[in-house]
Amino acid sequence: MQFKHPELLYALFLLIVPILIHLFQLRRFQKVKFTNVKFLKSVKLQTRKSSQLKKWLTLLSRLLLLACAIIAFAQPYIPNTEDFNESQETVIYLDNSYSMEAKGKNGTLLNEAIQDVINSLPEDETISLFTNNQTYRNTTVKALKNDLIQLKHSPTQLNYDALYLKGKQLFSNDGSSTKNLVLVSDFQQKGSPITFKADSTVNLKLVQPKSALISNVSIDSVYVSNTTVETLDLVVKLSNQGEAIDNVTISLFNDDTLLAKSAVEINDTAETTFTIPNNIVVNGKLVIDDLGLQYDNTFYFNLNSKPKIKVLSINENTEDNFLNRIYTEDEFDYQSYKLNALNFNLIPDQNLIVLNELESISDALITALKMFKNDGGSILTIPSNKSTKNTYNQLFTEIKISLFTLKNNTNKRITSINYNHPLLANAFYSKVSNFQYPKVENAFRFSSNSNSVLSFEDGSSFLIGNSGSYVFSSALNEDNSNFKNSPLIVPVLYNLGKQSLKLSQLYYSIGKPNTIAVNAILSQDDILTLSSGKTSVIPLQKTYSKSVVLETNDYPNTAGILNVKNKSEFLQNLSFNYNRKESNLNYHDIQSVTDISVNNSLASTINDIKSSTTINALWKWFVIFALVFLIIEILLLKYLK
Numbered sequence: 001m002q003f004k005h006p007e008l009l010y011a012l013f014l015l016i017v018p019i020l021i022h023l024f025q026l027r028r029f030q031k032v033k034f035t036n037v038k039f040l041k042s043v044k045l046q047t048r049k050s051s052q053l054k055k056w057l058t059l060l061s062r063l064l065l066l067a068c069a070i071i072a073f074a075q076p077y078i079p080n081t082e083d084f085n086e087s088q089e090t091v092i093y094l095d096n097s098y099s100m101e102a103k104g105k106n107g108t109l110l111n112e113a114i115q116d117v118i119n120s121l122p123e124d125e126t127i128s129l130f131t132n133n134q135t136y137r138n139t140t141v142k143a144l145k146n147d148l149i150q151l152k153h154s155p156t157q158l159n160y161d162a163l164y165l166k167g168k169q170l171f172s173n174d175g176s177s178t179k180n181l182v183l184v185s186d187f188q189q190k191g192s193p194i195t196f197k198a199d200s201t202v203n204l205k206l207v208q209p210k211s212a213l214i215s216n217v218s219i220d221s222v223y224v225s226n227t228t229v230e231t232l233d234l235v236v237k238l239s240n241q242g243e244a245i246d247n248v249t250i251s252l253f254n255d256d257t258l259l260a261k262s263a264v265e266i267n268d269t270a271e272t273t274f275t276i277p278n279n280i281v282v283n284g285k286l287v288i289d290d291l292g293l294q295y296d297n298t299f300y301f302n303l304n305s306k307p308k309i310k311v312l313s314i315n316e317n318t319e320d321n322f323l324n325r326i327y328t329e330d331e332f333d334y335q336s337y338k339l340n341a342l343n344f345n346l347i348p349d350q351n352l353i354v355l356n357e358l359e360s361i362s363d364a365l366i367t368a369l370k371m372f373k374n375d376g377g378s379i380l381t382i383p384s385n386k387s388t389k390n391t392y393n394q395l396f397t398e399i400k401i402s403l404f405t406l407k408n409n410t411n412k413r414i415t416s417i418n419y420n421h422p423l424l425a426n427a428f429y430s431k432v433s434n435f436q437y438p439k440v441e442n443a444f445r446f447s448s449n450s451n452s453v454l455s456f457e458d459g460s461s462f463l464i465g466n467s468g469s470y471v472f473s474s475a476l477n478e479d480n481s482n483f484k485n486s487p488l489i490v491p492v493l494y495n496l497g498k499q500s501l502k503l504s505q506l507y508y509s510i511g512k513p514n515t516i517a518v519n520a521i522l523s524q525d526d527i528l529t530l531s532s533g534k535t536s537v538i539p540l541q542k543t544y545s546k547s548v549v550l551e552t553n554d555y556p557n558t559a560g561i562l563n564v565k566n567k568s569e570f571l572q573n574l575s576f577n578y579n580r581k582e583s584n585l586n587y588h589d590i591q592s593v594t595d596i597s598v599n600n601s602l603a604s605t606i607n608d609i610k611s612s613t614t615i616n617a618l619w620k621w622f623v624i625f626a627l628v629f630l631i632i633e634i635l636l637l638k639y640l641k
Contacts (some may be wrong), residue, residue: 095185102211215242216292352500378500443474
């Protein structure tokens with residue numbers, strides 16, 4: 001038994017006062033003479049014995065009355081658990097990612113968790129609660145109620161280590177309180193297993209609500225294939241988690257106009273193709289009928305009018321047919337000039353300039369190329385066997401790329417591909433390990449092999465580049481290399497040309513950093529905005545002479561089609577979709593996590609926490625005992641003779 005106010009128990013020492021009063025006989029008896037002494041003596045003895053018994057019983061009841069009253073004021077109680085601590089702190093994490101749209105017994109998993117918080121916790125209890133995109137610190141359920149009811153799903157999710165660390169930061173520095181961290185999530189499998197570092201100061205409790213969902217179909221991606229002058233094929237890729245489905249209906253819309261419908265049978269993955277007119281602007285929306293997760297049933301994309309990418313090749317004594325075959329007129333505006341016939345006024349209007357085996361680079365050309373690069377242009381340098389190293393290095397210094405050092409005349413093979421380099425992103429379906437290695441007779445060495453795209457067998461770089469500046473270490477003519485005949489030349493040079501003007505893609509993923517080039521010539525004070533309905537935001541942007549590069553990350557946070565505007569002038573549309581990783585229905589088995597409390601119900605977990613803070617209060621019983629002893633004392637005084 002414990003006491004809320006144990007200091008009041010010192011008042012029990014005051015019980016010695018009535019005892020002392022009882023022990024001192026303050027009243028004296030008066031002797032009365034009488035003839036029959038024997039009779040009077042027996043009466044006297046009997047009276048004294050009755051008086052002493054009555055006094056002792058009255059004293060005992062009075063002491064018990066006072067003792068019970070004092071103990072009642074000290075508020076005794078018995079805790080319900082061994083680890084009882086009157087001071088408790090609770091922090092709750094609610095996973096509001098889109099996977100929590102899965103259906104449970106009483107609605108979605110997220111709604112079930114919200115109702116458990118509202119119904120299981122007292123309205124005035126102080127808690128801290130956080131989600132993937134919101135934090136509420138030291139608040140009450142009453143203050144949170146409206147926010148919880150209106151809580152929306154988030155396109156991003158904190159990783160498990162980050163949310164564990166964030167949850168611990170929401171506790172106070174009070175070392176005497178019991179700290180309960182409750183993580184509510186479906187705990188999707190996203191690579192590494194769940195591990196939490198042991199912390200003796202925090203009681204970690206995992207809550208994994210169970211879903212009744214057995215399958216989920218999602219639209220994963222969209223791409224264009226088989227483009228002709230009149231039509232193009234739009235390929236839609238779908239995936240399925242769970243049981244196979246015989247018939248999934250897919251509808252294609254342009255704005256709100258239905259263009260076509262299709263139906264597919266899907267086991268794990270499936271594809272369907274829509275043929276639509278080419279060279280028209282399409283604000284596309286794909287919709288499927290699926291009873292699983294709802295966020296991945298709609299997919300937005302845009303087919304905007306695409307300007308041709310301008311490529312200028314500056315040659316000296318070599319042919320450029322291989323460039324002409326790659327930079328075809330359907331996507332590129334390719335021009336080729338001899339160095340001695342070059343009009344320098346053409347340079348600022350280009351997107352990519354190829355220096356094709358020049359023997360030297362004049363100061364005037366270096367100055368023009370520097371201005372071109374600073375204005376957002378891209379430069380590809382292919383040296384000549386007779387190149388003057390100093391003039392090349394002067395250009396490389398200006399465009400901030402590794403310098404040429406010694407020239408190596410040893411025959412070498414190109415054996416290494418950096419698949420992680422941005423230039424080769426999505427260029428290969430899988431890593432190539434058995435291709436025929438191109439060879440080079442002689443090549444320059446670079447002062448640094450950082451940002452290497454292709455490398456020789458000795459580890460030195462064949463092609464390096466970053467931020468729009470790329471350099472081959474050797475000439476590509478047939479006398480020096482057979483790289484032109486290699487299958488590597490097409491993806492390398494084609495991607496280099498495509499990335500020189502970051503045209504808008506079919507769609508972008510929310511929650512990822514995106515760089516988008518918009519063809520627009522702005523005046524000094526003009527800025528571009530992204531708008532959707534009545535909402536408008538100014539993204540990060542870099543303005544160049546011919547284009548504006550937008551950078552998006554945190555915005556937008558809602559899937560849909562946005563307008564790019566310069567004030568009130570409409571420029572183009574951009575489509576954003578939620579990341580499809582939340583469509584996964586595979587979950588971690590948190591029962592295997594050791595030394596951590598695991599439950600399937602948040603309400604049950606909250607009740608467990610509350611039970612550790614509840615007590616069996618005994619003060620009412622001691623008040624009752626005090627009243628009982630008071631009644632006993634009254635009865636003794638009145639009826640005991």
